[in-house]
Amino acid sequence: MATGGRSLRNAVRWGLLLLALALAAYDAPQTWQNYSQWRRALPADPSAAEFWRTAFYMDVTEIGVVLGVAIALWLILWPRAKRASAEK
Numbered sequence: 001m002a003t004g005g006r007s008l009r010n011a012v013r014w015g016l017l018l019l020a021l022a023l024a025a026y027d028a029p030q031t032w033q034n035y036s037q038w039r040r041a042l043p044a045d046p047s048a049a050e051f052w053r054t055a056f057y058m059d060v061t062e063i064g065v066v067l068g069v070a071i072a073l074w075l076i077l078w079p080r081a082k083r084a085s086a087e088k
Helices: 002-041 046-076
Strands: none
Touching: 002 046
C-alpha cells in the first residue's frame, strides 16, 4: 500500500514538472519575438523599445515563476526517507 502512494506522488511530481516545462516552452517563442522587437526598436523609436522591453521582461518573469513554482513543488513532493528512530 505504501508503494502505491509513493508512485502516485512520483506521478504527480513528474506531471507537474512536465506541465511547467510545456508552459515555459510554449512561452519561449513569444519571449524571443519580444526580445527581437525590443532590439529592433531601440535605434528608431525609444518609446516603442520601452514597450517591447517591458513585454520581454514580463515574459521572462512569467517563465521564471512557472519554473520556480514547479521546482518548489518538485522538492516538496520529494519522497522522504524514513527516520531511523521511527523504525525502532
